[in-house]
Amino acid sequence: MKAHLRFLCLSVALLCVGASSRAQLSGTISVPSTTYPDLASVITALNTSGVGTGGATINLAASNPQTAPSGGYKLGSATLNSSLSASNPLVFNGGGNTITGPTGTGTNDGIWWLLGTDYVTINSFALVDASTTTTTSSTPGNEWGFMLGKR
Numbered sequence: 001m002k003a004h005l006r007f008l009c010l011s012v013a014l015l016c017v018g019a020s021s022r023a024q025l026s027g028t029i030s031v032p033s034t035t036y037p038d039l040a041s042v043i044t045a046l047n048t049s050g051v052g053t054g055g056a057t058i059n060l061a062a063s064n065p066q067t068a069p070s071g072g073y074k075l076g077s078a079t080l081n082s083s084l085s086a087s088n089p090l091v092f093n094g095g096g097n098t099i100t101g102p103t104g105t106g107t108n109d110g111i112w113w114l115l116g117t118d119y120v121t122i123n124s125f126a127l128v129d130a131s132t133t134t135t136t137s138s139t140p141g142n143e144w145g146f147m148l149g150k151r
Contacts, residue, residue: 047074
């Protein structure tokens with residue numbers, strides 16, 4: 001009897017842990033917040049968990065400029081891409097904020113990488129290259145603001 005009870009308790013605990021670690025994002029999500037302090041953190045969560053029923057709208061608060069991480073924002077994963085649809089779209093509202101691109105490192109640098117994602121809308125961001133040079137230098141610039149690719 002004790003073994004059955006122990007097994008039941010362990011099973012319930014594992015189900016709870018598994019369910020909470022992969023919760024899809026849905027509804028309106030404000031950035032910054034305690035859960036998502038910046039745009040990079042919400043993009044990581046989207047790639048890990050995908051979007052839920054009705055999709056997700058990410059609203060970046062006004063006067064909250066961002067700096068893209070090294071390599072840029074890479075939006076797209078098997079989980080995210082399979083969760084997006086016409087009825088489950090993903091919308092980013094930038095609030096007129098500026099995103100400064102990462103320092104370029106070669107010939108494939110970008111600020112936003114959309115990797116096989118469909119049903120994504122990106123509104124009201126100003127993209128700025130971190131490099132201030134217009135010639136070849138030791139600080140190369142970004143080659144693109146938005147890159148559409150496949151995963």
